[in-house]
Amino acid sequence: xxxxxxxxxxxxxxxxxxxxxxxxxxxxxxxxxxxxxxxxxxxxxxxxxxxxxxxxxxxxxxxxxxxxxxxxxxxxxxxxxxxxxxxxxxxxxxxxxxxxxxxxxxxxxxxxxxxxxxxxxxxxxxxxxxxxxxxxxxxxxxxxxxxxxxxxxxxxxxxxxxxxxxxxxxxxxxxxxxxxxxxxxxxxxxxxxxxxxxxxxxxxxxxxxxxxxxxxxxxxxxxxxxxxxxxxxxxxxxxxxxxxxxxxxxxxxxxxxxxxxxxxxxxxxxxxxxxxxxxxxxxxxxxxxxxxxxxxxxxxxxxxxxxxxxxxxxxxxxxxxxxxxxxxxxxxxxxxxxxxxxxxxxxxxxxxxxxxxxxxxxxxxxxxxxxxxxxxxxxxxxxxxxxxxxxxxxxxxxxxxxxxxxxxxx
Amino acid sequence: xxxxxxxxxxxxxxxxxxxxxxxxxxxxxxxxxxxxxxxxxxxxxxxxxxxxxxxxxxxxxxxxxxxxxxxxxxxxxxxxxxxxxxxxxxxxxxxxxxxxxxxxxxxxxxxxxxxxxxxxxxxxxxxxxxxxxxxxxxxxxxxxxxxxxxxxxxxxxxxxxxxxxxxxxxxxxxxxxxxxxxxxxxxxxxxxxxxxxxxxxxxxxxxxxxxxxxxxxxxxxxxxxxxxxxxxxxxxxxxxxxxxxxxxxxxxxxxxxxxxxxxxxxxxxxxxxxxxxxxxxxxxxxxxxxxxxxxxxxxxxxxxxxxxxxxxxxxxxxxxxxxxxxxxxxxxxxxxxxxxxxxxxxxxxxxxxxxxxxxxxxxxxxxxxxxxxxxxxxxxxxxxxxxxxxxxxxxxxxxxxxxxxxxxxx
Numbered sequence: 001x002x003x004x005x006x007x008x009x010x011x012x013x014x015x016x017x018x019x020x021x022x023x024x025x026x027x028x029x030x031x032x033x034x035x036x037x038x039x040x041x042x043x044x045x046x047x048x049x050x051x052x053x054x055x056x057x058x059x060x061x062x063x064x065x066x067x068x069x070x071x072x073x074x075x076x077x078x079x080x081x082x083x084x085x086x087x088x089x090x091x092x093x094x095x096x097x098x099x100x101x102x103x104x105x106x107x108x109x110x111x112x113x114x115x116x117x118x119x120x121x122x123x124x125x126x127x128x129x130x131x132x133x134x135x136x137x138x139x140x141x142x143x144x145x146x147x148x149x150x151x152x153x154x155x156x157x158x159x160x161x162x163x164x165x166x167x168x169x170x171x172x173x174x175x176x177x178x179x180x181x182x183x184x185x186x187x188x189x190x191x192x193x194x195x196x197x198x199x200x201x202x203x204x205x206x207x208x209x210x211x212x213x214x215x216x217x218x219x220x221x222x223x224x225x226x227x228x229x230x231x232x233x234x235x236x237x238x239x240x241x242x243x244x245x246x247x248x249x250x251x252x253x254x255x256x257x258x259x260x261x262x263x264x265x266x267x268x269x270x271x272x273x274x275x276x277x278x279x280x281x282x283x284x285x286x287x288x289x290x291x292x293x294x295x296x297x298x299x300x301x302x303x304x305x306x307x308x309x310x311x312x313x314x315x316x317x318x319x320x321x322x323x324x325x326x327x328x329x330x331x332x333x334x335x336x337x338x339x340x341x342x343x344x345x346x347x348x349x350x351x352x353x354x355x356x357x358x359x360x361x362x363x364x365x366x367x368x369x370x371x372x373x374x375x376x377x378x379x380x381x382x383x384x385x386x387x388x389x390x391x392x393x394x395x396x397x398x399x400x401x402x403x404x405x406x407x408x409x410x
Numbered sequence: 411x412x413x414x415x416x417x418x419x420x421x422x423x424x425x426x427x428x429x430x431x432x433x434x435x436x437x438x439x440x441x442x443x444x445x446x447x448x449x450x451x452x453x454x455x456x457x458x459x460x461x462x463x464x465x466x467x468x469x470x471x472x473x474x475x476x477x478x479x480x481x482x483x484x485x486x487x488x489x490x491x492x493x494x495x496x497x498x499x500x501x502x503x504x505x506x507x508x509x510x511x512x513x514x515x516x517x518x519x520x521x522x523x524x525x526x527x528x529x530x531x532x533x534x535x536x537x538x539x540x541x542x543x544x545x546x547x548x549x550x551x552x553x554x555x556x557x558x559x560x561x562x563x564x565x566x567x568x569x570x571x572x573x574x575x576x577x578x579x580x581x582x583x584x585x586x587x588x589x590x591x592x593x594x595x596x597x598x599x600x601x602x603x604x605x606x607x608x609x610x611x612x613x614x615x616x617x618x619x620x621x622x623x624x625x626x627x628x629x630x631x632x633x634x635x636x637x638x639x640x641x642x643x644x645x646x647x648x649x650x651x652x653x654x655x656x657x658x659x660x661x662x663x664x665x666x667x668x669x670x671x672x673x674x675x676x677x678x679x680x681x682x683x684x685x686x687x688x689x690x691x692x693x694x695x696x697x698x699x700x701x702x703x704x705x706x707x708x709x710x711x712x713x714x715x716x717x718x719x720x721x722x723x724x725x726x727x728x729x730x731x732x733x734x735x736x737x738x739x740x741x742x743x744x745x746x747x748x749x750x751x752x753x754x755x756x757x758x759x760x761x762x763x764x765x766x767x768x769x770x771x772x773x774x775x776x777x778x779x780x781x782x783x784x785x786x787x788x789x790x791x792x793x794x795x796x797x798x799x800x801x802x803x804x805x806x807x808x809x810x811x812x813x814x815x816x817x818x819x820x
Binding site (some may be wrong): 074 | 415440443445446449454457475478481482485505506507510515524528529532533538543548550552553554565
């Protein structure tokens with residue numbers, strides 16, 4: 001893409017009311033636009049990143065038999081009343097509104113009850129299970145505070161998956177598959193080694209649920225990890241975990257972390273509350289087992305910024321960078337355009353800074369925007385037949401023959 | 411895809427409260443699920459159709475320089491107050507809700523004001539124009555009545571595009587480009603010949619706006635079309651159009667139609683109200699020209715169902731069908747699976763009915779679900795070496811050698 005065609009521009013400063021590092025950098029680089037606290041629009045560059053994160057998650061969810069659908073934001077009161085989750089005391093993040101006839105409706109912050117209610121229409125027999133469905137849906141949550149940028153939004157994109165099973169064994173075994181699929185996702189986002197499957201608070205059905213927590217200074221959680229990094233426990237269940245799991249407190253060290261995923265077994269609790277039963281092989285009515293699994297898509301984007309950014313700006317991992325290469329032309333647009341066209345023809349994702357700006361501004365903008373590789377060509381390049389290639393993450397530079405540039409990145 | 415893997419099932423009847431043909435058929439075929447009046451979830455099969463419609467629109471918008479982004483559902487009161495469109499008297503479809511601190515916020519039903527406010531940050535000079543951005547966004551509109559199925563939802567997907575220009579000439583010329591791009595879209599949806607660029611009511615800036623209206627019995631509008639189909643006028647502006655455009659009323663014939671797209675020039679009205687100016691070549695402050703362009707993605711899906719369905723069920727045009735082929739196995743699953751795998755390997759989109767059901771049920775389901783081609787194989791096929799291929803739209807059948815089936819559809 002030609003940088004001159006982007007309507008976004010980099011900024012030297014973020015809005016005064018922005019207190020989070022991720023939003024500050026994303027706004028300055030032109031990836032997001034702040035509408036109000038916790039509510040951000042995604043510009044064309046920001047949207048590419050979200051779509052790349054979604055693509056990775058979609059591939060991993062499809063690989064374990066997940067089927068993508070899309071549920072609704074508008075929710076009926078009756079759907080949530082049977083489980084007690086309509087009540088603002090029980091769930092304190094509801095946004096609610098009214099139809100013209102004064103009927104109160106809610107705006108979805110999650111979809112367990114909605115999925116169960118829908119599945120009642122389709123799944124009646126043991127033969128209809130298991131069912132695993134997921135969506136990328138814009139969730140609305142009325143957070144009291146929203147000071148973590150896109151890491152905790154009042155409006156945000158979540159991948160939420162729901163699996164329904166006839167038996168506990170089947171539910172348990174699918175739950176383990178999802179853990180592996182989630183690990184793959186975080187690995188592919190470039191944060192596998194710092195993301196832990198963590199014991200967290202459970203519900204009526206299980207003692208613990210599992211969170212995926214990524215070590216991150218901007219995180220809102222505290223994680224206790226043992227020295228060989230095989231066990232991680234959320235602070236909120238530390239004492240329980242120590243007594244139940246036979247871990248020694250002195251082996252655990254606290255780190256700040258951000259929750260990037262959450263998986264949860266509901267057992268048959270919700271289907272019993274909602275009267276959702278299937279018929280088993282012997283003709284008996286049995287309640288349905290439910291588990292739900294979330295990954296915050298916009299949150300992942302925020303955590304990536306927080307974790308990898310340096311004092312010059314954002315550093316995108318290759319897997320989710322909007323472009324792999326940022327091509328900077330220092331006064332040699334004719335040659336640069338030729339290279340740009342060659343790269344595009346070879347299928348390389350490249351943002352070409354063809355703007356009429358000085359070298360200093362182009363370098364600063366490229367560092368701020370964080371594409372994995374900067375390819376810099378100027379008058380000296382044309383003389384020597386070489387371009388400078390800079391690795392944004394390491395800062396290392398190398399000289400590459402212009403004639404070998406494209407093959408270097410194919 | 412294997413039909414046995416779908417969690418959706420066909421139904422003989424629609425919910426009792428469903429009064430529209432499109433929703434009735436879509437629910438019976440398992441493409442949508444009704445949450446409440448005007449609020450529908452899209453199952454995996456329904457979502458494929460939406461994504462195919464979006465892909466066509468995306469290609470056409472990109473071809474005229476549109477850049478995709480995503481705005482927010484949550485909207486500030488202040489954004490809409492300056493133009494008078496926060497007021498429920500002026501805009502009667504707002505859903506509104508409140509933050510924890512009692513601040514009233516709105517849920518987006520359109521985005522003109524939000525886009526202008528955002529662009530103020532990026533576009534200051536005449537050099538920054540034109541800008542054309544679009545999104546596929548879930549709109550919420552508090553419709554008093556919602557009896558047209560997915561043709562008029564309280565929650566629906568819209569492609570809304572906004573173009574900003576420094577001059578009226580530039581705005582006018584882009585507006586014409588969008589008309590052509592829209593024509594391409596409707597052509598590709600298979601409804602080009604029955605869709606008209608229609609004179610409709612304008613605003614403060616122009617006498618008329620333009621709607622794209624598709625002839626459709628379930629439509630809510632009445633269109634007056636002349637005999638050679640070169641002029642179409644919405645009933646609401648018939649008298650004005652007759653006097654202003656020099657058309658004779660007796661040359662026009664009324665037809666029922668559904669609005670599938672709407673394009674609208676706002677001129678500089680909104681930017682003047684919102685105080686959004688750019689600096690021209692001479693250093694003068696000038697207001698920005700705005701036009702907006704919508705296509706109802708979910709509505710298009712509904713209109714397609716209404717227009718093409720017959721008494722047996724839905725008939726999808728090839729361009730947006732979830733699968734091109736519905737492969738029906740009548741007791742010969744081994745051979746059918748072989749064919750299915752060959753078709754998939756050849757890149758053919760195929761839904762394979764591998765269910766343990768009788769021929770009658772399979773035929774009825776395939777007709778209801780509406781894939782463009784049914785490929786039927788049974789014991790006689792194996793004997794004769796031929797499959798029956800049925801064109802869903804025309805009902806015509808032909809016998810095709812099994813050995814030639816794949817190449818027939820590549």
